[in-house]
Amino acid sequence: MKDNRFGPAPGDGAVAGQGELWTRDGFNGTCSMVLRPHYAPAYLSAHGPHAPRHFQLDKLAMSHGDDALAMPVPVASSRKGVQLSAALQDQEAPIVVRNVEADELHFVHRGEVRFETDCGVLDAQAGDFVCIPRSVAYRTTPQGGPAWRFIVESPSPLRLNPQTPSGMINFARDVHYARVEPQQDDHAPTEVTLVLKAEDGPTVFRLAQDPLRAVAHVYGNVPVWKVNLANVQVGTYLPHGGPPFQFITSDDGEIMIYTLCARTTQRPPIHVNADFDEVILYHAGPGAWGDVSEPGTVSWVPKGVIHQGPSEDVPQGYQAWLLETRPTLRLTPVALEASALLDTREYGIHPSELAMQR
Ligand SMILES: [Fe+2]
Secondary structure, X not given: OOOOOOOOOOOOOOOOOEEEEEEOOOOOOOEEEEEEOOOOXXXXXXXXXXXXXXXXXXXXXXXXXXXXXXXXXXEEEOOOOOEEEEEEEOOOOOOEEEEOOOEEEEEEEEOOEEEEXXXXXXXXXXXXXXXXXXXXXXXEEEOOOOEEEXXXXXXXXXXXXXXXXXXXXXXXXXXEEOEOOOOOOOOOOOOEEEEEEEOOEEEEEEEOOOOOOOOOOOOOOOOOEEEEHHHOOOOOEOOOEOOOOEEEEEOOOOEXXXXXXXXXOOOOOEEEEOOOEEEEEEEEOOOOEOOEOOOOEEEEEOOOOOEOXXXXXXXXXXXXXXXXXXXXXXXXXXXXXXOEEEOOOOOOEOHHHHHHHO
């Protein structure tokens, strides 16, 4: 396919039109394509809450000020409870958290994090997704240096649900569950703060014991699990490629998560996602994904915004993932402050903002 990043060249009379694809239900519903004489993702400027933007995690103002609870910093929210947050942590969290509204999916972008939970301990490395379902309490402790997490909250249960029933994830090898660790009985009682996180704010309990201490797990399935992005196989339909493959979904269909790591495929079509906002986290190189080469770059294209996106066929390789969320997101002031308008062709900074920066 011709690289139409900049649209038809002057005098290129052979270009009859460029397809613009409208799709329902992510990549799974009805669709319609129209040929246009112009390159549709190009725009001169955009103002308002529904404009595509991107930001880098390490550009966020993560200062907690006098917030002793040191909760993650929300970067995007919706009216239906789906929320995105970022956390930069360099020491043990001073609190135990139990989210009573949502499942939490913690993506460890950088560093290593120990998750002590109601049902055992899980040590996570960079690239791991850690799922902590609703009302499971946990405490996080970075191991050996600062750690970044990017957190997706879903009111509907999240589960590993790979698009292909076998081959995409080796469940026996690569999915790990929290385990209760033997503990010393002579552990001195210490006061612990437990925060129940609800829609209208935190409720703080003071406890005379650590609520996470356990003797054994004796019944049922352990609901806390992890899988690493690098161990989720990419999929493609040769020779053309097709959409990326999803591997985590919410039970209500409001959230889908895909691997967007490098793969053999054609560049995405120019398209309008009718029903889902798209959030992409570029986790690691070495290859660049279009104009994105900084690990920790988060791109957000709200539903209904025409975009194409870079080629995923990058021989040097890179790691990224895509969140599709049916609830419309809005960036928080912290994220807006760190963000720039997004060029929906190659996902760099939009030329109108580059012009202002000069
Ligand atoms: Fe898209």
